Amino acid sequence: MGLWTRVAGFERGDLTRALEDHSLIQATLMRTTIHLVSRGEYWRFANGVRRSRQEWAQRLGALPPERKLESNAARLRDALRDGPKTVKELGELAKGFVGTLGLWVDLVRVPPSGTWERRRADRLALAEDWVGPNDSTEEEGRTHLVRAYLRAFGPAGWKDIASWAGLSAAEARSAASGLELVHYRDEAGGQLVDLAGAEMPADDVEAPVRFLPHWDANLLVHARRTGLLPEAHRPRVFSTKNPFSVGVYLVDGHAAGAWSLVDSRIVLDPFERLSKGDQRAVEREREALEAFHA
Secondary structure, X not given: OOOOXXXXXXXXXXXXXXXXXXXXXXXXXXXXXXEEEEHHHHHHHHHHHHHHHHHHHHHHOOOOOHHHHHHHHHHHHHHOOOOOEEHHHHHHHOOOOHHXXXXXXXXXXXXXXXXXXXXXXXXXXXXXXXXXXOOOOHHHHHHHHHHHHHHHHOOEOHHHHHHHHOOOHHHHHHHHHHOOEEEEEOOOOOEEEEEOOOOOOOOOOOOOOEEEOOOOHHHOOOOOOOOOOOXXXXXXXXXXXXXXXXXXXXXXXXXXXXXXXXXXEEEEEEOXXXXXXXXXHHHHHHHHHHHHHO
């Protein structure tokens, strides 16, 4: 869904084929959540986040003694040497510590799980077997994290970059030392950075209607991006009664309503009144999203 709203002509089968031919890799990466990245970039992402994720687990006290951790990691590698297995197939080996061991054993989630037809991404493989040999370093990985964020979301502040990557702001700044950056100021005078040469739209470029999926990166609960999600609408998206977030649709770059899939229909929950022209634009996009789900 996130790809559909951003990539012209994207179809559901495109994603499944990319996962099956290993050109797209699904793995637990930034912020210990599941992401999709290209095969050529996987090791840079994995190397960039590994140490900060391990240190996070150590701070939580979620780890067994070191000798037990090493033994469990070796057992997990051995269990996956002859090919991918589901969490169920791994049996007792998976209970209680696969998530933790994934910080020490590079694992990827492989099809048919994690596709549109089988949503649960519970079939695991060793990254070196599915992706290929590790071909980057931690330093290259951390630099790539900053580059990847800015090419998608720049100009941005260091706090946002670091939060997305799972690094400290100081680590993000250090990782960016080899990048050529340009500097801007936001409306409040805060510092923003971007990649030199990155395309900047003109001030008068019209923002088209877009439907964003649940948990879209633009709507992370900790980031109060009031330009995109006005505070008046925030309780409609994030609340204790609705802990799973909702999908929203954007009009002129801000959330104007929520959407949901009900009995094969895309149903809208408007947050505000729209002009007739905007209503027509929302309806066209709603129909296209409904066709995508069909």
